[in-house]
Amino acid sequence: MDGAAFTTLERATAQDVNRACASAREAFEDGRWRDLPPAARKKVLHRLADIIEERALELTVLGVRDNGTEFGMALKAEAGSAAGTFRYYAEALDKVYGEVAPTSPDVLGLVQREPVGVVGAIVPWNFPLMIGAWKLAPALAAGNSVVLKPAETASLTLLKIAEYAMEAGLPDGVLNVVTGEGAVAGEALALSMDVDVLVFTGSGPVGRRLLEYSARSNLKRVYLELGGKSPNIVFADAENLEKAAQVSAMGIFRNSGQVCVAGSRLLVERSIHDEFVEAVSRHAEALKVGDPLSLDSQIGAINSDRQLQGNLGFVTDATAQGAEIALGGGRILESTGGYYMEPTVLTGVSPEHRVFQEEVFGPVLAVTAFDTEEEALRLANATDYGLAAGVWTSNLSRAHRMVRGVRAGVVHVNTYGGSDNTVPLGGVKQSGNGHDKSLHAMDKYFDLKTAWIQL
Structure with a gap:
């Protein structure tokens, strides 16, 4: 929020992590x-959800101070979402049945x-409580023990969840939280012979490293959500272009663009390109960026100075490659000294630009024009990622063609974001494997055992 440290955390050693894993085992x-x-x-699990709801304000303030998400969004997306996730899997756990195989009459x-x-479980800093609950709730519902490592810059709310879980009646040793650096604590967790399944949300390079650690240890299953x-x-035939512009602006600029599914590439049909860019820029410019604990702020802070400098570097590279800044592009110098960035819109972005291909994870929107549906589909699929997408059109047949053609785990039609626990979230290509949310998430946390019984 203001760039100043307000607490300290234990830096877990590999030995600390091994003790936590042994406790879980x-x-x-x-x-x-x-x-x-x-x-x-x-x-x-229901009692844990109750406690989260009862202390939602405390959790939200703690989380906002930790990672800079705007308060209004954090209240709903962090504490509110986590409570709902624990309730969902509490209700699901006794509704997941085994199977009776079709066999001959003398065999069961x-x-x-x-x-x-x-x-x-290793979770990121952007929505630690929400994403942490996506991992914890189904894993615990299935009857597993868990060792959780939060991000170095956003650990506090998950430490609270561990306290609340004990208060709710979770037995000692079932949930263990270790804080520390990924290169030490995360590596030790991934190499542990006591860990059977590893789940991770974060960057591609770290995900690749975790797969290597699996191969070097016990071949634990590794499920990765690696961003997008x-x-x-x-399309020009979208029913309400003004609404599309407003939703598209929030689809990239909420939480300062620090959202895995952020709509960071805007592909616009050329006939409406200038009009639509103007509308998106107008809505973005109207957003108040500032102190995330202020109820007037619609957009909060960047997580760290390192992240801010990386965001600004993408803008510098894009303009050097020929893109133009339609809005923003710089740091906002708050009197607090915190890390804030202007919502930024870049036009003239082509597939060769780094900002088209790589995840910024900041408030930077790359705009590219297209002429045909075929070109739009080609541009949409022209990266290594495949996590989410959005399509705006009033043509039902086109909407179905785009849903089928875009390689992504989630395709929004005439909206962007807002899905709940009833549907899975997962990526294709280099956005990872496996799914969070929905009943499908529980598949990661079960083994299948066959009983072949001669009658």
């Missing part, structure tokens, strides 16, 4: 959580779902 093996009846696990084939064991460079495609 012991808790799993003795069945203190795994063997509880589903109704008992459900009661604990059963397929049982069993918890995998110890889950290691999501296209937001606007």
